[in-house]
Amino acid sequence: METRWCVAEKIQDTFKEHFKEIHEDLLQLFFNRSLVAQSDIDNFLNPDYRQNLHSPFLFQDMHLLVERVKRAAEKNEKVLIYGDYDADGVCSSVALKEALKNFGVEYCDLYLPHRETEGYGLNSGTVSYIQEHNYDLLITVDCGTTNAAELSVLKSLNIDVIVCDHHVAPEEKPPCLAFINPRFKKDTYPYEHLASGGVIYKVMQALAEKKDEFAKATDLPDGFEKWALDLVAIATVADMMPLVGENRVLVRYGLVVLNKTRRTGLKALIEKAKCISGILDTYHIGFILAPRLNAAGRMDHANTAVYLLQETNYKKALEIAEELNQTNAERQAVTERIVRSAIEQIEQHKTRDKVIVVANTSEGEWPTGVVGLAAGRISQKYNRPVCVIGRSSTGVTGSGRSIPPFDITAALKQCAHLLEKFGGHPQACGFTLKSEDIVSEFRSAINKIADQQMSEDDLISVLALDMEIAFERLTWQFFDDIQTMKPFGQGNQKPRFASFHVLVIALQLVGADKQHLRLTLSQKNIQKKAIAFGFGHIASDETKFPIRAGSFIDIAFEFEVNEWNGNRELQLNIVDIKIQQ
Known part of the structure; x- marks a missing residue:
């Protein structure tokens, strides 16, 4: 697949003049992230918990929420938290239950649906369950926004509902008592990118501000809610929300809390995942911890992740964490099987569709808990929006992953007439088809929309690079400067660079299957060590990829440190290679 390198426009001398105390390479990175004023740079480098978080009462219904929770505490009402089965939903549901208990809500249950048998969000079975168990108040977490029908029934039954969500919202408020969703356009909250973990943290802040009004919360220490920031950080990174603005503050402080977490379950998970407390960052959340929490809901039931986060006995927590380790390994194997099968479909049909739609409607063959992961992998391979459809006991269910030009x-x-339900974000979605017989009709409908919105040029993969840089500028000082920009993630990607006309001094195939490449490179007599994960093929097949010692290449890379046996050396982590002919 062709990849177009797009190196950011170089900053002008007039811009440099405004920031003479900042090295121009670091200044280029700031400029690329739209940090063009001193106040923007200061807030980015040193996000302030007190100054850079918005008041929770900017949500127009937050006062209604606080008053309703206070009534539930005072009247000893039965409250049900109804969450979602992913890491964001699990973490935010657990955090909310802890908060409600702290504020005197004694009878508070947590219910997460089974992904395969119940599906996402509220359903008719949920309504019956709530009615049968005589709950007085329902609070949805990471779901509920699109469940207008179920909310209307609950309203007719005089059961109050508070919806706490962050998914794409309708134009009008759903039929519920309070609607806390930063994506709701008619709300007054100024930041729309909160994960549900962030939304629940705003709820906790609001309750904390009013704790003197709660008889059982007056003794809570100021700032107690900050101990929930470990869950908020996991939720925000796991749901791939942009780490800018308010999220940057929440995750920056959340990492501090995570690295000294009080939670027995998280300590056990960190140990079993072979991570080290004290150095955990967004990488460890996104690629190690969150996938294990997510695996519970993808392969069986998310309650296992809930039990882990709530466990206080370390021995039991280690057992649950090990179970999640094994479940995650199973999830990886199933995902790999689906990806291989889907790619066979794609290559067999030689599809030219702008949106790839692949399906296996035999129940259980493509578990719906992992089709989203498969869609992401396939989307990366072909640089196209992808929908992967499987079948569960609840119907023909799919997940989609997209590329930036296509919401x-x-x-x-626009395809709602073919769907039982759907929801999501611009780059990720979930949906259920009305019938397995309309997969082809759905494929045609969504591709008709894509043909109107995307050109062939939009399907060319673009690798955004921060700057061209010479080896002589890749110093320890510059590496340290880059570290001040953490946490990295969506909206603040780890900087990537380009170096051209680089000489290959030596290369070696590494890894169990020789799929990776270790290189020694030189540019103007300055040598650098490099690792290129997944690029072993360009050295093992010289007929297609003539690279060897003595070749000249262009490289796109991230700048990092390789640590082993107490040693540290600068290293280039190559993300793309172009071989000079």
């Missing part, structure tokens, strides 16, 4: 959830809205 896949907005496209689903």
Whole structure:
């Protein structure tokens, strides 16, 4: 697949003049992230918990929420938290239950649906369950926004509902008592990118501000809610929310809490995942911890992740963490099987569709808990929006992943006549088809929308690079400067660079299957060590990829440190290679 390198425009001398105390390479990185004023740079480098978080009462219904929770505490009402089965939903549901208990809500249950048998969000079975168990108040977490029918029934039964969510919201408020969703356009909250973990943290802040009004919360220490920031950080990174603005503050401080977490379950998970407390960052959340929490809901039931986060006995927590380790390994194997099968479909049909739609409607063959992961992998391979459809006991269910030019959830809205339900974000979605017989009709409908919105040029993979840089500028000082920009993630990607006309001094195939490449490179007599994960093929097949010692290449890379046996050396982590002919 062709990849186009796009190196950011170089900053002008007039811009440099305003920031003479900042090295121009670091200044280029700031400029690329739209940090062009001193106040923007200061807030980015040193996000302030007190100054850079918005008041929770900017949510127009937050006062209603606080008053309703206070009534539930005073009248000893039965409250049900109804969450979602992913890491964001699990973490935010657990955090909310802890908060409600702290504020005197004694009878508070947590219910997460089974992904395969119940599906996402509220359903008719949920309504019956709530009615049968005589709950007085329902609080949805990471779901509920699109469940207008179920909310209307609950309203007719005089059961109050508070919706706490962050998914794409309708134009009008759903039929519920309070609607806390930063994506709701008619709300007054100024930041729309909160994960549900962030939304629940705003709820906790609001309750904390009013704790003197709660008889059982007056003794809570100021700032007690900050201990929930470990869950908020996991939720925000796991749901791939942009780490800018308010999220940057929450995750920056959340990492501090995570690295000294009080939670027995998280300590056990960190140990079993072979991580080290004290150095955990967004990488460890996104690629190690969150996948294990997510695996519970993908392969069986998310309650296992809930039990881990709530466990106080370390021995039991270690057992649950090990179970999640094994479940995650199973999840990886199943995902790999689905990806291989889906790619066979794609290559066999030689599809030219702008949106790839692949399906296996034999129940259980493509578990719906992992089709989203498969869609992401396939989307990366072909640089196209992808929908992967499987079948569960609840119907023909799919997940989609997209590329920046195409809002896949907005496209689903135009295909609503074919869907039982749908929801999501611009780059990720979930949906259920009305019938397995309309997969082809759905494929045609969504591709008709894509043909109107995307050109062939939009399907060319673009690798955004921060700057061209010479080896002589890749110093320890510059590496240290880059570290001040953490936490990295969506919206603040780890900087990537380009170096051209680089000489290969030596290369070696490494890894169990020789799939990776270790190189020694030189540019103007300055040598650098490099690792290129997944690029072993360009050295093992010289007929297609003539690279050897003495070759000249262009490289796109991240700048990092390789640590082993107490040694530290600068290293280039190569993300793309172009071989000079």
